[in-house]
């Protein structure tokens with residue numbers, strides 16, 4: 001939490017990164033069964049909630065103009081879901097979202113915003129809800145909302161709601177890249193060639209960044225081939241990252257954001273500086289993930 005001052009709660013809604021994403025099956029309702037190793041970056045959107053006389057919702061930030069501020073926004077859906085559940089607590093609230101994550105880009109921006117809204121509003125409204133209750137409220141808003149509520153390295157199974165915390169996981173120096181390619185998640189899932197892949201191999205107990213990458217080399221993002229087919233320019237992001245000699249480069253979620261892992265922060269910074277120079281119009285961020 002950034003601050004709690006005078007009835008204002010400020011939270012960072014971090015980028016969610018699927019280090020590995022295996023598609024292991026499909027449910028009768030069409031949702032896919034996943035086995036995914038998920039981490040969260042020290043970079044994301046910022047959400048401020050303040051007690052007010054009437055409800056309001058404003059958006060700013062580099063990607064703010066790309067996002068609807070109406071009832072279709074996941075932040076307002078989260079507010080309304082919580083309000084329906086706790087009508088006696090839910091007084092009017094002014095919400096401000098500062099959008100630093102590209103929209104619909106495989107790093108969970110909307111889901112992370114919704115999770116931050118649920119957490120911030122439970123605090124503001126003095127609601128005592130467990131993580132499990134909030135996850136149940138958040139799941140209908142998006143399959144990634146429960147994992148974003150946890151906000152730490154985890155394995156997500158089911159359609160994303162069956163969460164296993166990882167006891168110890170290293171902080172990973174990382175660069176995130178998005179070249180502006182837009183990808184529709186439902187279309188990517190529809191275009192999958194195979195839906196019955198094996199689950200993730202068991203995680204080693206203790207790992208440094210190098211061990212994580214050795215482990216990740218035995219895993220995949222099973223959505224990548226479908227995204228490549230629908231949005232071939234994803235290859236430009238991957239190629240640009242590979243040219244910075246990372247330990248590993250991969251796409252997150254259904255894309256189009258790709259990430260690379262480096263041995264240390266200096267190498268991640270140097271890679272981002274180089275990418276900024278060669279691709280000044282791309283989203284490029286040097287960050288690191290939170291360790292457990």
Ligand code: C5P
Pocket residue numbers: 030031032033034141142143144158159160185186189
């Ligand atoms: O739940 P969310 O809005 O993030 O999912 C968007 C779409 O992605 C779903 O409507 C579904 O088509 C697809 N999806 C899926 N299996 C999942 C998660 C999402 O098929 N586990």
